[in-house]
Amino acid sequence: MGRSIETIWKKRFLDSDSLVAPKLNDLYNQKSKTIIDKFKRMMKVNIYVIMVFAFLNLGLYDAIGTPYTGVFILFLFMGVCWISIKQGRTMKNIDASLSSYDYVKSFNSWLEMAI
Numbered sequence: 001m002g003r004s005i006e007t008i009w010k011k012r013f014l015d016s017d018s019l020v021a022p023k024l025n026d027l028y029n030q031k032s033k034t035i036i037d038k039f040k041r042m043m044k045v046n047i048y049v050i051m052v053f054a055f056l057n058l059g060l061y062d063a064i065g066t067p068y069t070g071v072f073i074l075f076l077f078m079g080v081c082w083i084s085i086k087q088g089r090t091m092k093n094i095d096a097s098l099s100s101y102d103y104v105k106s107f108n109s110w111l112e113m114a115i
Helices: 005-014 027-064 067-091 100-114
Strands: none
Touching: 027 067, 027 100, 067 100
């Protein structure tokens, strides 16, 4: 019973070298990249959901008896998807090697331009 919890704690607190906090791998910059990567993934998911909804909407309007309205709304949604895909391609120009603040600022300027 020489290795009880109390003796291990006492030995660790007496040894000053053992109280070094673990290093984090640049957590501040990683957080910004994680948030923006999540935004990019959600943008792709939203585009796919809009496309699926556009075709379901076409079927719904055809079942109601107004297929021309369904085709018009389909073209509107496909136009929105096309513009979003074009805007997503320009998002790849954002440099991820910048500092976290600069990365978020460049993403914010891209987002304002896109909106």
